Amino acid sequence: MNTMALDIVTPNGSVFSEEDCEIIILQTKQGELGVMAGHVPTVSALKIGSLRAKIDGRYEYFAVTEGFVEIRPERVSVLIQAGEFAEDIDTARARQAKERAEQLLEQAKDEKVDRYRAELALNRAINRINVSEHA
Template sequence: MSTLSLNIVTPNGSVYDREDVELVVLQTTAGEIGVMYGHIPTVAALKTGYVKINFDNGSEFIAVSEGFVEIRQHKLSIIVQTAEAAKDIDVERAQSAKTKAEEHINSEQDRGDVHRAERALERANNRLYVSSLK
């Protein structure tokens, strides 16, 4: 079976690089897609969610924020603001971020930046979900 090369990049540089990927499952804004070697070249917008990576002897999950994926027949490049492997997620920190965002959203005093708090809540919930997929 032919394999893909996968690179996940954030503003801080490459955070994941693997050459032996058999299948990548992505959460695009149009729905979930699976990509294998030979996929038609595509560019798609990603929503906050996860990337599931299958390889010969296992699989792993990466929590990602919004971004883009460029798919070529033999290579995927994922460009996102943040990416974190499920095994590396600090659940306590994610729970704390969730609580803080919920408090900000529910605050009667400071309604100025609710959209930012809602996005923080979405990212925290995603990190908690992906951490459970280990």
């Protein structure tokens, strides 16, 4: 079976590297994108979402923030601000972050709260909770 390499990189460095991925599924701004070996070269913007990589017949799940993906026929490079393996997500902390973001959005109706940042925080927290279910 043809495989490809996957590198997930944050500003702090590489968080994951694998040489033998069978398929990689990403959440782009345009929709879900599945990538297999030999894919046409592409660059795309990522949204807050999950990244799934099938390795040795089973899927690894990652929660990722917004960023970019560069796809080449033999390698996928994911550049994001932050990412976590599903099993590393502290769901209690993610639920607390979700509650804080919801409170901020509620306050945004009456006060000067940065609504955009609060919505991003809420989306990140919800994504982390959803991805943690795959641990």
